[in-house]
Amino acid sequence: MRAETEAIVDEIRQGMALLRRHLDWDASQQRMAELNGFVEDPTLWNDPERAQKIMRERTDLESRINGYLKLERELGDNLELIELGEMEGDDTVVTDAEAMLRELSKEVVHQQTESMLSGEADGNDAYVEINSGAGGTESQDWANILLRMYTRWAQRRGYKVEVLEMHDGEEAGIKSATIQIKGHNAYGWLKTESGVHRLVRISPFDSQARRHTSFASVWVYPVVDDKIAIEVNEADVRIDTYRSSGAGGQHVNTTDSAVRITHLPTGIAVACQNERSQHKNRATAWQMLKARLYEVELKKREEKAMADAAGKTDIGWGHQIRSYVLQPYQLVKDLRTGVESTAPGDVLDGDLDGFMEATLAQRAFGKQPLEIKDVD
Template structure:
């Protein structure tokens, strides 16, 4: 690959050159990481041997702790080896939509929005809120956020589905227990080298006045843009910029990303998942339950992974759930290949 990268004629085809350089960088990063792990392993084993020879318990304890941290890091990297799908390395969009139930579900949708933003922050990813539709009393009706970071889509792709909350409602004067639903939809940001053709005759473009915070200009001009893809009934919208032109460009990118995700799902023979956004947001379609009262438990209904600390999960501690769902998907795909 280094020989190809040094070929003076490489950049005669910029698209192929960029692809080659990306692959080269990924390989280089991988090799550097492996060498770093090997060196840290060797160094700490030598420290333990030295500490035992010199009867230095503190040195031994520190080296053993370092080896424990290294083991945890390798476990995380092992999960990342499962992120080898076509778009797994890409940035991602995620949408949150409140289910039926008014203020209750809208408040739950805002909690989910915060949860995923906190998860992204924990991983060092950047987030950009593209649109938010506030609820009448509290919470949100919907929101769309872009998460930027290596493997962002790969990590989040199993989060699409309905999320169920059980709690004592803060909006109920009689302090009764309520069940609320909200849906999450994940789809990858499309790379420049992926071409998605969308005919303008297949879309309806609407402009409207942006809602929520954003300054007087945002709230008094029709700068927000909504694009509906008529053949699939996919709807995307953007209102984060003051310029209608910029919002339109972002909405087009989001639409292409949604259409690309549908195509990916078809190729993976997961048409049922691609239809999830059209199902009722309620019983029978949930992927995870979050119970705050009468007991505390978060349970993934696909993998049976549980946590008895909902506050931690709602503050972004989602990796165990994502890791298990990714592993389940990889095993399922392997089983399909073996059967085929």
């Protein structure tokens, strides 16, 4: 086996050892047996809230156990293929197996990152709010591209996406949009995406084909359920109703069904227009406001924890975090971790996991797992 391949195998084995320790393998097996016993109990659904909690825990634990077993199986299979190929002098078999090992090393990194998502709200669904910056049509088109990027990322992971609010641009793109991404660990993965995103390209709206720089902001916060107590004084909010805008059918602009709630002490404002019923939009907007206030508290805790740890970088949400250059060269670079991709088309089509993994690892360890340096 070549030295390069041996190094990759060593990295995989080290990563798998960390995963196994994090899983606490024997305890996980015992807990899985207990959960299976609960699921087989015909009285389980007599208490729907408890049943849902058990089912969520079982699904999560089963996924992590099966993920580790799959890594173990694929490592063994590919090592056998390399040994067989070397014995028979079949370079093609060896080359293919080595390529599979390189992919497997990325999957180990992915699962290592997934194992870090144990924060208070990491397992929750997420709201993603996108706002265009100054620059009119250019920035509004860029905001729309980001909306598509996160939608595609969610679809790649099997998550569901619901548009809660959208304001179209005058000529193209969007001024703002809020979507809800539903899926296990959606917030945990997306939380590092908050910040300013910068685009450099030849403008399709410039008749002289000049290069333009556009900015848009992304804000991610967790969906909170009724079990998380967030107290909001009604005297501290202003509620406005207005007519919805954008696509939505024949009734969308006929009534003041859209709702905006502004929290006066903090200036936080949320809006919802996806339902025809003002009552439903108001209920969703209240939930969004509580989620925003909860996210502010989580952020304060995280900043304090990071300030207490030496060598941690500032994670100010309002700072520019990533640059997407389409002209005069092709490059996406995360300014926090240094991770780069020379395939911006893939990134804008939702290939974001490498960037997210590196940023999550930086928060947890101060560096990327397995020394990630590039995103394929």
